[in-house]
Amino acid sequence: xxxxxxxxxxxxxxxxxxxxxxxxxxxxxxxxxxxxxxxxxxxxxxxxxxxxxxxxxxxxxxxxxxxxxxxxxxxxxxxxxxxxxxxxxxxxxxxxxxxxxxxxxxxxxxxxxxxxxxxxxxxxxxxxxxxxxxxxxxxxxxxxxxxxxxxxxxxxxxxxxxxxxxxxxxxxxxxxxxxxxxxxxxxxxxxxxxxxxx
Numbered sequence: 037x038x039x040x041x042x043x044x045x046x047x048x049x050x051x052x053x054x055x056x057x058x059x060x061x062x063x064x065x066x067x068x069x070x071x072x073x074x075x076x077x078x079x080x081x082x083x084x085x086x087x088x089x090x091x092x093x094x095x096x097x098x099x100x101x102x103x104x105x106x107x108x109x110x111x112x113x114x115x116x117x118x119x120x121x122x123x124x125x126x127x128x129x130x131x132x133x134x135x136x137x138x139x140x141x142x143x144x145x146x147x148x149x150x151x152x153x154x155x156x157x158x159x160x161x162x163x164x165x166x167x168x169x170x171x172x173x174x175x176x177x178x179x180x181x182x183x184x185x186x187x188x189x190x191x192x193x194x195x196x197x198x199x200x201x202x203x204x205x206x207x208x209x210x211x212x213x214x215x216x217x218x219x220x221x222x223x224x225x226x227x228x229x230x231x232x233x234x
Contacts, residue, residue, distance in 0.1 A: 062151055063140040064158070066171055067118035068097060070212075072221050073131035078209075080195060081113060082141055082169065082182075084158050088113040093195055096209040097176060101199045107182060109191040121216055123228040132225045135216040139173030144198075168198075174215045178202030 067088070069079040078096040081088035091107035098105055121135045143149075143157040147170060161167045165184030171177060179198035197203055212220055219227065 064142060064151060064154055065115075065118055065138070066141040066173065067138040068136045068173075068176065069120070070096070070134040070136040070221060071129070071131060072133075072225075073124075073129055078136060079110075080107060081118060082158065082167070083115065083118075084155060084162060086115060088115060088117055089162060091182065091193060091195065097180075097195060097197075099176070099197050099202065099204040099206065099208045101197045101203050103197075105195040107193040107195040109193055119216065121214060121224060123225055132221050132228075134214045134219070134221050134224055136212075137173040137175040137215055139171060139176075141169050141171050144168040144170055144179050165193075175208055175211055 065083045067079075067081045069081070071077055071079050071092075075094070078093045080091045080093050080097065083089075090110045090113050092110055093105050093107045095105055118138060119135065121133055123132050124130050143154050143161070145168070146154060146157050149157075158167060158169065167182040168179065169182075170179050178200045181196045181198060182193050183196065185192040185194060214220075214224065217224065
């Protein structure tokens with residue numbers, strides 16, 4: 037798998053977005069980025085085969101098992117994108133990006149296996165259209181499912197929290213600060229403007 041589709045949509049002379057990256061850790065990673073583009077949404081990304089499989093989640097993740105969140109699969113992103121926070125100045129995806137949550141992930145079954153085996157499990161599940169995984173983030177914890185919809189559109193999935201100790205009716209998106217910088221979206225945008233105005 038590659039992220040050639042990702043690279044083809046960007047102008048890296050103008051955008052600060054990373055265009056590569058090679059995983060170095062023993063654990064699979066995930067990131068959720070809050071993205072104030074033409075429409076505010078959250079980008080949910082899981083490491084599979086060294087890239088970030090990505091879904092745009094318009095309303096953001098929920099910790100309530102009764103709520104199913106629409107998740108539109110988009111192009112793979114390079115691994116280094118998981119730590120990208122800043123402003124995309126123009127063109128595709130223009131807007132402010134925050135690292136809303138990040139951490140490690142593992143398949144719901146086989147969590148004690150090595151990374152290579154865990155990766156294969158998630159890859160096979162992705163191909164089958166039903167991913168079951170455990171997140172160990174700063175905000176999102178416990179088991180989740182991504183299931184492909186039987187919609188006519190090939191990229192429509194649903195993100196659902198599984199009932200466990202971390203399930204909650206509380207709106208997790210109210211936690212609106214970056215786990216990297218501690219800033220809100222407006223503060224990230226202002227920091228970017230201040231840097232270029234100096």
